[in-house]
Amino acid sequence: MYHSLMRKLIAVTAFAAVLCATQAGAGVQKHVVHHYADPMKIVKKENDNYWRNARETVYQTVPNLLATRKSELERGLAHAKLMHGDVEKKQIALTFDDGPHPSYTPKILEILRRYHVKATFFLVGELAEKYPRLVKAELGGGHCVGNHTYHHVNLTQIPSVYVAAEIKACGAVLNNIIGRPPHLFRPPGGDYNDQVARVAEALGYNIVLWTDDPADYANPGEKLIEQRTLDKIDNGGIILIHDGIQQTINILPKLLQELKDKGCEFVTVDQMLRNR
Numbered sequence: 001m002y003h004s005l006m007r008k009l010i011a012v013t014a015f016a017a018v019l020c021a022t023q024a025g026a027g028v029q030k031h032v033v034h035h036y037a038d039p040m041k042i043v044k045k046e047n048d049n050y051w052r053n054a055r056e057t058v059y060q061t062v063p064n065l066l067a068t069r070k071s072e073l074e075r076g077l078a079h080a081k082l083m084h085g086d087v088e089k090k091q092i093a094l095t096f097d098d099g100p101h102p103s104y105t106p107k108i109l110e111i112l113r114r115y116h117v118k119a120t121f122f123l124v125g126e127l128a129e130k131y132p133r134l135v136k137a138e139l140g141g142g143h144c145v146g147n148h149t150y151h152h153v154n155l156t157q158i159p160s161v162y163v164a165a166e167i168k169a170c171g172a173v174l175n176n177i178i179g180r181p182p183h184l185f186r187p188p189g190g191d192y193n194d195q196v197a198r199v200a201e202a203l204g205y206n207i208v209l210w211t212d213d214p215a216d217y218a219n220p221g222e223k224l225i226e227q228r229t230l231d232k233i234d235n236g237g238i239i240l241i242h243d244g245i246q247q248t249i250n251i252l253p254k255l256l257q258e259l260k261d262k263g264c265e266f267v268t269v270d271q272m273l274r275n276r
């Protein structure tokens with residue numbers, strides 16, 4: 001349960017601890033990310049504010065992303081960012097975040113191979129570093145990969161100097177494995193601000209967001225993942241699902257078949273960018 005959320009929480013907490021140690025050691029003003037609970041102290045998820053809020057905010061990301069874009073346009077900002085593909089084409093991009101994962105990624109790749117579907121994987125740097133063969137298997141299957149930070153942290157909640165460090169560290173890992181610098185970047189949780197966008201752009205990345213988020217990371221049940229995805233799908237859609245969720249793997253073959261039956265053509269995010 002809440003595998004992905006727990007991993008995020010652990011990553012953020014661990015990262016906050018590192019920041020605390022580093023900055024205290026440097027003698028500068030201490031900046032600690034205070035508001036994350038220690039996951040080890042969480043006994044009952046139902047009684048914990050973090051978990052309750054996470055549940056309530058499920059499937060809120062798409063409206064949030066649209067509101068952010070509206071605010072950017074009003075302020076005259078135009079970041080290099082992909083919100084969706086060509087709305088005139090019946091093309092969709094399937095994106096898997098938070099991998100690679102030794103037991104889940106091979107299963108996802110096998111299903112994609114069987115259905116002749118190419119997808120895009122947004123990878124966590126420290127996991128890619130640990131499982132480089134899985135990253136190579138993703139590329140070998142004709143899929144594309146992108147940067148999802150090194151520690152999977154909320155980039156709007158950490159000191160600015162670490163924003164670039166997080167993106168660069170993941171980029172360096174992927175560069176080592178695939179032999180070229182990645183150019184796709186997805187901020188964890190879709191959480192970004194002007195500064196994060198400027199840093200990502202300066203490092204040569206296109207920010208990739210999404211149109212469809214069935215919130216599979218909260219394990220809502222296979223039926224709900226299927227229904228949310230199919231209800232929202234439209235031309236140029238970018239579907240966000242996760243590597244590391246058993247329910248997603250269980251429903252994936254059916255989902256791919258149903259999307260194909262609707263006439264959707266699967267493209268990678270790279271293809272989507274080229275087709276714009």
Ligand SMILES: [Zn+2]
Pocket residue numbers: 097098148152188189
């Ligand atoms: Zn993520």
